[in-house]
Amino acid sequence: MTDFVTIISTVGFPITSCLALGLYVYKATETNKQELTKTNEKLQEIIEKTTECITNNTNALYELKDSITKKEA
Secondary structure (H helix, E strand, O other): HHHHHHHHHHHHHHHHHHHHHHHHHHHHHHHHHHHHHHHHHHHHHHHHHHHHHHHHHHHHHHHHHHHHHHHHO
């Protein structure tokens, strides 16, 4: 706390306030980056699972098509 009072008395309140707000913005930005990274990883997993499901459904449709065409022939 003494360091904070010393900074205010030597450089002034506005400069100290700007430095404190700059630190806040930096920390908030870093937190947002970490959250976005986690969200992107989760979304990538969801996309991979969805792609796998679509591929499986496509293969099932091809199998159904083949079995229908064999019955018709």
